[in-house]
Amino acid sequence: xxxxxxxxxxxxxxxxxxxxxxxxxxxxxxxxxxxxxxxxxxxxxxxxxxxxxxxxxxxxxxxxxxxxxxxxxxxxxxxxxxxxxxxxxxxxxxxxxxxxxxxxxxxxxxxxxxxxxxxxxxxxxxxxxxxxxxxxxxxxxxxxxxxxxxxxxxxxxxxxxxxxxxxxxxxxxxxxxxxxxxxxxxxxxxxxxxxxxxxxxxxxxxxxxxxxxxxxxxxxxxxxxxxxxxxxxxxxxxxxxxxxxxxxxxxxxxxxxxxxxxxxxxxxxxxxxxxxxxxxxxxxxxxxxxxxxxxxxxxxxxxxxxxxxxxxxxxxxxxxxxxxxxxxxxxxxxx
RNA sequence: GGCGCGGUAGCCAAGUGGUAAGGCAAGGGUCUGCAAAACCCUUAUACGUCGGUUCAAUUCCGACCCGCGCCU
Numbered sequence: 001x002x003x004x005x006x007x008x009x010x011x012x013x014x015x016x017x018x019x020x021x022x023x024x025x026x027x028x029x030x031x032x033x034x035x036x037x038x039x040x041x042x043x044x045x046x047x048x049x050x051x052x053x054x055x056x057x058x059x060x061x062x063x064x065x066x067x068x069x070x071x072x073x074x075x076x077x078x079x080x081x082x083x084x085x086x087x088x089x090x091x092x093x094x095x096x097x098x099x100x101x102x103x104x105x106x107x108x109x110x111x112x113x114x115x116x117x118x119x120x121x122x123x124x125x126x127x128x129x130x131x132x133x134x135x136x137x138x139x140x141x142x143x144x145x146x147x148x149x150x151x152x153x154x155x156x157x158x159x160x161x162x163x164x165x166x167x168x169x170x171x172x173x174x175x176x177x178x179x180x181x182x183x184x185x186x187x188x189x190x191x192x193x194x195x196x197x198x199x200x201x202x203x204x205x206x207x208x209x210x211x212x213x214x215x216x217x218x219x220x221x222x223x224x225x226x227x228x229x230x231x232x233x234x235x236x237x238x239x240x241x242x243x244x245x246x247x248x249x250x251x252x253x254x255x256x257x258x259x260x261x262x263x264x265x266x267x268x269x270x271x272x273x274x275x276x277x278x279x280x281x282x283x284x285x286x287x288x289x290x291x292x293x294x295x296x297x298x299x300x301x302x303x304x305x306x307x308x309x310x311x312x313x314x315x316x317x318x319x320x321x322x323x324x325x326x327x328x329x330x331x332x333x334x335x
Numbered sequence: 336g337g338c339g340c341g342g343u344a345g346c347c348a349a350g351u352g353g354u355a356a357g358g359c360a361a362g363g364g365u366c367u368g369c370a371a372a373a374c375c376c377u378u379a380u381a382c383g384u385c386g387g388u389u390c391a392a393u394u395c396c397g398a399c400c401c402g403c404g405c406c407u
Binding site for chain 1: 367
């Protein structure tokens with residue numbers, strides 16, 4: 001794939017003003033920066049964007065929400081060095097968002113950026129969103145709240161009933177989903193019922209993969225111990241930097257039981273406010289859960305295909321120059 | 336100094352004269368429209384030390400060490 005992009009392009013250096021996107025390329029270039037929380041994705045993405053006249057497309061399921069700034073570690077406007085950031089602050093806290101919608105929006109955004117001759121850089125830690133964007137999802141019905149409500153009620157009456165039901169509609173799907181994993185069982189069932197066909201059959205038709213781009217995927221993979229330390233420090237910084245006040249402010253706007261409040265740090269801050277946790281425990285649980293989250297992200301990333309691994313933090317100059325070199329090569333700008 | 340209680344894996348903790356639950360933490364994994372979510376799996380050369388009794392001690396006895404509490 002992008003091994004073929006070693007073909008040196010006419011002019012060499014990335015002097016400012018030179019459009020990095022070769023107009024005759026066999027697909028528009030697209031860069032993505034993934035990695036666990038706290039690995040320095042935003043910093044690396046920003047660095048690359050600044051250097052290659054890129055624009056950043058957020059790929060984080062929490063940063064899409066307005067008002068959730070501190071706990072989602074949004075790069076403050078002032079720190080963005082004039083680089084345009086997309087798909088940040090696009091939703092109200094009460095709105096539900098899905099991977100499918102993300103993929104749609106992100107694809108539009110990327111197309112737009114490319115059309116202007118700039119380099120789209122997708123940055124964020126939500127692996128599922130990235131996969132939905134790049135590999136696509138299967139073509140099928142999207143979520144249906146009223147159906148879900150009915151299914152949930154049924155499951156509540158008899159635990160495991162949804163899984164049993166699913167095995168009648170699609171035994172293959174049922175075999176792959178653990179009965180305790182109600183959300184996934186629900187989705188599979190929802191699809192079967194809405195499409196009147198087994199999900200498995202729909203899966204077989206493939207995903208609606210992103211077309212027309214050449215993709216360079218970075219995976220930041222810092223040392224686990226160092227990452228954990230950063231995570232702990234960052235969580236502490238969030239609490240000390242006004243996370244609880246941020247939550248109070250959001251509550252004051254009338255939001256209480258909204259989805260983003262379930263996120264790491266926010267959940268704990270909320271419990272602290274409600275008196276269900278003391279300050280020490282709130283921090284402790286936020287840190288621990290964030291460390292676990294990072295672990296899950298790493299698990300997800302390991303499975304991702306064709307990743308250029310960067311064994312360190314994205315704000316490390318050494319890592320940044322490694323990434324720079326790879327992007328240069330990728331764009332066909334290396335000498 | 337005396338008395339009492341305790342000392343089991345990284346932490347908490349049950350328990351038995353025949354080599355020992357569980358929980359937490361940790362690690363690994365799954366993921367096709369709520370994914371910072373949800374779910375699954377795995378783990379240990381662990382019974383303070385030294386002796387004694389016994390076929391056999393983590394379990395009983397003694398001494399010692401350490402911790403906690405109380406007393407003088």
